[in-house]
Amino acid sequence: MRSRTAALALSLGIVLVSGTAGAQALTVRKAGEPEAVTSWQRDACAQSDAPDTPARAFRDADGTVHLIASHSTARALTGPSLNDVRPNCVIIFQGHGQDDPRLHDDRSWISSFYTLDGSTVFALVSNEFHAQKRRALCPSGDYMRCWRNSITAAVSTDGGASFRLSTAPPGHTVATLPYPYSGDAGKRTGYFAPSNIVRHGDHWYAFLWAERFGAQKRGACLMRTDSLADPQSWRGWDGKSFAVRFVRDGQAADSPEAHLCAPVAPDTLQGTVRSIVRHRASGQFIATLAMTRDGQTGMWTTTSPDLLTWSKPELLWAAPLLFRYGCGDAAAFDYPALLDPGSESRNFEDVGGTAYLYMTRLNLTGCKITWNRDLVRMPVEIAPQKR
Structure with a gap:
């Protein structure tokens, strides 16, 4: 019998991924420590050249990867692969x-x-x-x-x-x-x-x-x-x-x-959805959020077959956040986004069994947020939740 979610989706003209309407949720697990992609102190082209949006990537017609995680004066990192992008000081938009x-x-x-x-x-x-x-x-x-x-x-x-x-x-x-x-x-x-x-x-x-x-x-x-x-x-x-x-x-x-x-899904998506990607093996979508839930602050993930119904969020990594940090913290974090260097999409909209969680690390000075912010990434593994 067709599930209620699938029936509703079909009645509204929403296309579900075949076989995923009742699919098991996914777990995204930390598989290593955060590593720097860019350092503001080393790489900034100007004082305001700091990561202030979630990392996004695409491949151009020549195969060059563009990675953008920028401020209101936007610049890109470019290179032959997601693992080999470097800062480019050319302003692309403002x-x-x-x-x-x-x-x-x-x-x-x-x-x-x-x-x-x-x-x-x-x-x-x-x-x-x-x-x-x-x-x-x-x-x-x-x-x-x-x-x-x-x-x-x-x-x-x-x-x-x-x-x-x-x-x-x-x-x-x-x-x-x-x-x-x-x-x-x-x-x-x-x-x-x-x-x-x-x-x-x-x-x-x-x-x-x-x-x-x-x-x-x-x-x-x-x-x-x-x-x-x-x-x-x-x-x-x-x-x-x-x-x-x-x-x-x-x-x-x-x-x-x-x-x-x-x-x-207001009871589930209680913070800004920073990124959504599709898991290649299951067809499930994974959303990443930086939020406080159940008394825990950090990076959370939730999964969906159709972008409308979402699983109970799982804490991926506990960390102080922008607007949710203490003066004893060395840094706060925000803007989580999953990216897979091996993505089969020109727009990096899919992930396999491994990926990276890209984030902005806001290095605190005297308990204050400054321009000193780094783009970091943390390796993760993605697998079905254990029942």
């Missing part, structure tokens, strides 16, 4: 600091990449509007109280050597709140931190993080598209189907709730 929040083009973190041919590379961008620098919009001058975030799109036509906005602002917007920017909201608002993009069936998928605001609930939202070239084609999960059409600020004043996403 936002334009526009003062109008409706343009969604202020400080921008390019975060997610997908290419079909290695020449044209599509990307998702996390755009932060920093109203504390525009006191007319944010009288308090407080970064967190006035921060509005949105997801936008960029594209490269030279194999990832440089990126530009996919179209003129605000046409490049992918996911934004339907509510007009309200200045000092007392907290950060909007859609944040897209995961990497994965192909599943006839669509491409990515997670984003939503903060509670208006009718928007807090949690991990899932969106999908059938056209990476069209920023407006992304649709969010509404709890029943991918029917949420994101609209720009104030365009749905009469019914904003119709344009808000529903968090997926």
